[in-house]
Structures are given as structure tokens and as C-alpha cells.
Amino acid sequence: MTQLQTTEVPAAKNPSLAPPDKLAVTLIVNGVEQTLRLAPWTTLLDALRDHLNLTGTKKGCDHGQCGACTVLVEGRRINSCLTFAVMQDGARITTIEGLARNGVLHPLQQAFTDHDAFQCGYCTPGQICSAAGLLAEGKPLTRDEIREAMSGNICRCGAYPNIVAAIEQAMGRT
Amino acid sequence: MINFDYVRATSAADAVSRIAAFPGAKFIAGGTNLVDLMKEDVERPPRLIDISRLPLNRVEDIQGGGLRIGALIANADLAGAPPVAQRYPLLGDALRAGASGQLRNMASVGGNLMQRTRCCYFYDLATPCNKRRPGDGCSARDGLNRAHAILGASVACVATHPSDMCVALAALDAIVHVRGPTEGRALALTDFHRLPGDTPDRDTNLEPDELITAVELPPKGFAEHYSYLKIRDRLSYAFALVSVAAALDLDGDRIREARIALGGVAHKPWRDARVEDAMRGEPANAATFGAAAQALLRDARALAHNAFKIDLAARTVVRALTQAARGTPQSQTDKRIG
Ligand SMILES: Cc1cc2nc3c(=O)[nH]c(=O)nc-3n(C[C@H](O)[C@H](O)[C@H](O)COP(=O)(O)OP(=O)(O)OC[C@H]3O[C@@H](n4cnc5c(N)ncnc54)[C@H](O)[C@@H]3O)c2cc1C
Ligand code: SF4
Ligand code: FES
Numbered sequence A: 001m002t003q004l005q006t007t008e009v010p011a012a013k014n015p016s017l018a019p020p021d022k023l024a025v026t027l028i029v030n031g032v033e034q035t036l037r038l039a040p041w042t043t044l045l046d047a048l049r050d051h052l053n054l055t056g057t058k059k060g061c062d063h064g065q066c067g068a069c070t071v072l073v074e075g076r077r078i079n080s081c082l083t084f085a086v087m088q089d090g091a092r093i094t095t096i097e098g099l100a101r102n103g104v105l106h107p108l109q110q111a112f113t114d115h116d117a118f119q120c121g122y123c124t125p126g127q128i129c130s131a132a133g134l135l136a137e138g139k140p141l142t143r144d145e146i147r148e149a150m151s152g153n154i155c156r157c158g159a160y161p162n163i164v165a166a167i168e169q170a171m172g173r174t
Numbered sequence B: 001m002i003n004f005d006y007v008r009a010t011s012a013a014d015a016v017s018r019i020a021a022f023p024g025a026k027f028i029a030g031g032t033n034l035v036d037l038m039k040e041d042v043e044r045p046p047r048l049i050d051i052s053r054l055p056l057n058r059v060e061d062i063q064g065g066g067l068r069i070g071a072l073i074a075n076a077d078l079a080g081a082p083p084v085a086q087r088y089p090l091l092g093d094a095l096r097a098g099a100s101g102q103l104r105n106m107a108s109v110g111g112n113l114m115q116r117t118r119c120c121y122f123y124d125l126a127t128p129c130n131k132r133r134p135g136d137g138c139s140a141r142d143g144l145n146r147a148h149a150i151l152g153a154s155v156a157c158v159a160t161h162p163s164d165m166c167v168a169l170a171a172l173d174a175i176v177h178v179r180g181p182t183e184g185r186a187l188a189l190t191d192f193h194r195l196p197g198d199t200p201d202r203d204t205n206l207e208p209d210e211l212i213t214a215v216e217l218p219p220k221g222f223a224e225h226y227s228y229l230k231i232r233d234r235l236s237y238a239f240a241l242v243s244v245a246a247a248l249d250l251d252g253d254r255i256r257e258a259r260i261a262l263g264g265v266a267h268k269p270w271r272d273a274r275v276e277d278a279m280r281g282e283p284a285n286a287a288t289f290g291a292a293a294q295a296l297l298r299d300a301r302a303l304a305h306n307a308f309k310i311d312l313a314a315r316t317v318v319r320a321l322t323q324a325a326r327g328t329p330q331s332q333t334d335k336r337i338g
């Protein structure tokens, strides 16, 4: 977790040098309500990984540039590295761990396996959550449109063609 | 990231009085720019005032034809809003050209207006930057300046404003509504952002205790003849090297009115009224568009690594005007440039 850094900040400019109280934050994660006590600078990503031990959501860049941290908040895909957990107080969050139902893979998980849509797998949870958000957006999409709509998810292994094919399968196209 | 504390505003009035009471505090909306800059220690607000839940997220028709856009609507929702799709497609296209699906779900209109430059030295605490620390010097002027400004730059700063949305808003003559501790005011979008001059630490003319509440679009949306053409190093998920929002009002093949705004070339979305005025009554053809492009860039100045942007900008202006005149706007998914 991010360490408290106060040394460089002149006291006069920062009236709140003492660590602020931790804040109670309630998140409904994959259907389970969880109340945590978090410092305000805890990102949603760090709350999931470090406080709830849900390490399926990955930290790639931590700056919004890769999409590995994509989760669904109220069904919408976002980058969990660029929002503080406290800002999401009360929200329903879905992570990769919450997509399967009763031991049955989500259609996107199945499609990614069927199409071998990964190599190292590090980007995959973000890809799948992003694709789930995309499907929920409900627009029929051409191949070009899927590629564009998924451009917020970088895959260092370059599994893109199979990722697009997997999403097409999950859309009922193939 | 420094230690900070967090409060949630309960109303626009509450947000403004809280920020006035706590110097250095900052509003946070989508967080996509501020959280990033806080992680880099470029922004070090001792307090965040969360405005993301304020009910400023509606898109409403204005009597007489315009549109009022709440400052907190997400970029994705604004791009998909029916009045934008039908009457202001230039704005919808510019929004879709920016960032990614995830980021557009988070980013607000107010935050997009206020987003800071992507100059790499601005992000790098180990190098001097007048925008970060006035008086320290500008590392980009003689450094890596391939993406930097060709118009309106100063000795102190050669940064560009990175927004796509703002380029379309500039072309549409949008008005920014803000609210301070005692009163509200309205600024033309073209007066909202500043040129760097010798105070590059100030990106905009917004006061630190003012809240952006809405953006207003005048009735004229140029839905028949428009194009948003963004040129970048890769086809998606990258900031513009150059972008052009072009809009035409045509009478047959004569130009009744032309609007041209450029992104990625200056510290603010770039418009030039003299160039647009000179296009009135002229035929909508390659000669007119070429002359306009040359005139727009007549004062352009290159740095060591960005001379290519002058020609690129000129060609992008001509291409975007051609697409607009034909009624075939640039697709934001099929990236082939027609
Ligand atoms: C990887 C990446 C790629 C991107 N690519 C693009 C791109 O191609 N094109 C593009 O245009 N943008 C791009 N962006 C930038 C993105 O559009 C902005 O970060 C976003 O619009 C900021 O909005 P926000 O609500 O998240 O702002 P925040 O991060 O919450 O706030 C940004 C600033 O605005 C201030 N602020 C917010 N709302 C208000 C208000 N109502 N009144 C007064 N001040 C306010 C905050 O105090 C803060 O200083 C990209 C961002 C990332 C991370
Ligand atoms: S161009 Fe502006 S932002 Fe970049 S280093 Fe120079 S002063 Fe800083
Ligand atoms: S970790 Fe969030 S986008 Fe890379």
C-alpha cells in the first residue's frame, strides 16, 4: 500500500500533517457487502487487492494507461487505479472473481478459453471485465468497433486477434 | 502521494464554500487526471472535495434552441446523449476520439476542461518546469518537444492543451458557466483556457474557488457539415499530435459560415476569427481550404523536433474541411482517413 509521505511537504502548506482518520467505506463487491476502514488515498484497485485479497484485478501501470485494473462499478467499466475507494462508497463492484455463476464460467471467460485469447494472462481479467462492460453497453458492434471499443486494454503479448474473436463469440456472433 | 483528507460536497453551494475555506483544496470529479497527477506528486492538494455526486449531470434543451450540459456528466454519457448525436455530432465524435471506453465512463465535462498538459517534463519532478514551479525554467524548449506547441507558445512554456472535447466546444462557440463563493459568471470557451505568456502555471481563467457548473451550446450545431479529425502516433488511446474540428454552413457550394478549431497545437484550442471571416462567401473547394490552412498557420513556429506538425496541421485542416463539405465526417472507429 502507498506509504505515508510527509517529509517533503512544508508544514505551513499542509495543515493536515497528522494522518487523517481512516474512513469507513462500504463496497458491495461481487454481491457481498464489505465495510473497510481505509485511508483516503487508497485507490479502489488497492482496496480490492490489498484489503479484500481479490488479486484477480491486476495493477499494470497504475496510471490509466493499460486497462489491467478494469472492473465494473454499477455495471460500467472503469479503471480502478484512478478512483479512490472512498469515492465509491456504497457502490456495487464486479471483479473478475464475480463473473462465474455457480461454478459455470461467464460466456466471456468461456470464449477467452475457447479462443486462446491470452498468453501470459496478466491483461486478461481487465480484458474480460472491459468486454463485459462493453456488452452491457448494448450496441451491436462490427469488428472495427470492437477493436476501437477495447483499445483501453493493452495486451503486451499481442493476443488481440483472438481477444476480438472471443468477444464476437460471446456476442453470439459465431 | 501526499497525505490528504477527503470531504464530499452536498451541493454546488457547499462545494464552493468548502473550497473557499481551505486554500489549496481541490475538487475531484472523475479522478482520471487528478489521481494520476497526485500519484506523481505533481498535484499535492491537502484536501479533496468530492463533487462527483452533485446533481450536475443533466443534458437539457435551452429555450430558443441551445443545449445546457451539466459539468458532471460523464464523457461517455454525453457522447451518447440523443441531442448531441442528433444536433451536435461534432461534439460526440470529439468525445469518442478521446481516451478509452473506461476513462470516458469516469471523466466528467468539467474535469475534461480542467485537464492539465501531457508535457513529459510537467510530470517529471526531476526536471525544471515553469508550469509546475514558476521561475524554474522550461525543460521542453530545448528538450523532447516533438508533441509541443507550434502556435501561441512563450519562452516560459511550449506545452499544449490535450483535450479533444474542448476543440469541438471551441468550434461550437460553447460557453462555460461557473459559480464562485459570491456569484456566478459565464466565459466563452475560447476565453476559458489561456496562452502561457509568463504565467504558464495558470492553465485557465477559472479562479481556484470557482466551480464549473455547466457548458452551454448555442443553437447552431453544424450537424450537416462537420468533421473531427485527430492525428496521433497510434490509432486509438493516444493524445492528438494535431486535431481539427471543422464545421461549415453551406449555401449550395458557397460558404455561409466556417468554423475551424485546432487541438494539439497550442496551450488552448486554437481558433482564428480572421481566417474564418475571410472564408465567408467563398466556394467550398480545395483552393479556399488550402488558403485557410496557410493563413491559420502563418504565425506557426517550430521547435527542434516538431516542425512536422506545421505541415501536418495544414493538411489536417484541408482534409477535415473537405470531409465536412462532402458531408462525410471522419469515422471514429474505421480509422482510414477518407
Ligand atoms: C491514459 C489516458 C488517456 C487519455 N486520453 C485522452 C485523449 O485522448 N483525449 C482527451 O481529451 N483526454 C484524454 N485523457 C484525459 C481525460 O479526458 C481527462 O483526464 C478527464 O477528462 C478529466 O476528467 P475527470 O472528471 O476525471 O477530472 P478529475 O481528474 O476529477 O479533475 C481534473 C481537474 O479538474 C478539476 N475539476 C473537475 N471538475 C471540476 C469542476 N466542475 N469545476 C472546477 N474544477 C473541476 C479538478 O479539481 C482537477 O484539478 C486521457 C486520460 C488518460 C489517463
Ligand atoms: S513546456 Fe510548459 S509544461 Fe512543459 S516543461 Fe516547459 S514549462 Fe513545463
Ligand atoms: S493499472 Fe489501471 S489502467 Fe493500468
Ligand code: FES
Pocket: A117, A118, A119, A120, A121, A122, A123, A124, A154, A155, A156, A157, A158, A159
Ligand atoms: S496475455 Fe499477456 S499481456 Fe495480454
